[in-house]
Amino acid sequence: MEIIPEPNFLKDDNMKTTHRKIHLKSALLGVGLTAGVGFAATQVSSLVPHVFSAGTPIKASEINANFAALAQGVQDAKANGLPTQSGQAGAYLKTDGTNASWAAAPGTTVQVRANKVGGTGEALSVSQPNSVPALISFPNQLTGPAAGTGNTWDGSTFTVGASGAGLYYVQAHLLTIDNATPSNTVGVQLIIELNGASYGSASNMYGVYPTVNGPNMPSGVKGRGMINYMIYLNAGDSLKIKGLSANSSQTTQLAATAGSNLLIARLN
Known part of the structure; x- marks a missing residue:
């Protein structure tokens, strides 16, 4: 392959040999980058303006133009919002055709798995039309929201994040502290509260009223409550688990054990 320098290279009769060598190395590097990376000529032509073949004279301006095209491609990729990090655990790269971002892996992913170990057991009010359900916490987090x-x-x-909209499965299971008289142990009426809606709102999810608990069940599991729903949640939506005593005249207290737990999973 013959290297033809630009005419202005020849105007200086005092140009040093080392200077010529630098330009020659640059030209050869450009050839290697544009024609020696294993692409077919048709593939290379879509990336750079000049494609070289054996025996074809090349000019420094053509090499520089190829470098400029490659540099512009890098700038375009940055401008299109490609994530700067090399990866994110448990996530995949998605694009809307313009920007790219890390998102939660498709399929079912556990968002929250937690229980009441190490926390406290809330005292639940009696079940009356004007009762105020108690907010139930699950302080012992075993699994947190998925990345992305x-x-x-x-x-x-x-709370659902900007990229978290989807169909969710929510399940809460609560145990109460046994009453001194086992047959008087009261269960729990559970509510999934959506976006702060008050008790009685049709926006909330209400569990089945536990009219019969378990006086003959083993100690520690005589009174309980469970609720499970599949819910479509949008970005910005929030939910809480709240509860009342399952009796209209007797309060009950939750047990702070592993049996009092919460699971939230995203299905898609």
Whole structure:
């Protein structure tokens, strides 16, 4: 391959040999970058303005133009919002055709898995039309929100992030402290509160009223409550688990054990 320098290279009769060698190395590097990376000529032509073949004279301006095209491609990639980090655990790279971002892996992912170990057991009010359900916390977090969703969990409130919209499965299971008289142990009426809606709102999810508990069940599990729903949640939505005594005249207290637990999973 013949290297033809630009005419202005020849105007200086005092140009040093080392200077010529530098330009020659640059030209050869440009050839290697544009024609020696294993692409077919048709593939290379879509990336740079000049494609070289054996025996074809090349000019420094053509090499520089190829470098400029490659540099512009890098700038375009940055401008299109490609994530700067090399990866994110549990996430995949998605694009809307313009920008790219890390998102939660498709399929079912556990967002929250927590229980009441190490916390306290809330005292639940009697079940009356004007009763105020108690907010139930699950301070012992075993699994947190998946990467890429922006979802958050603070121990009692789950909030959907900017990339977290989807279908969710929510399940809460609560145990109460046994009454001194086992047959008087009261269960729990559970509520999934959506976006701060007050008790009685049709926006909330209400569990089945536990009219019969378990006086003959083993100690520690005589009174209980469970609620589970599949809910479509949008970005910015929040939910909490609240509860009342399952009796209209007798309060009950939750047990701070592993049996009092919460699971939130994103299904898609």
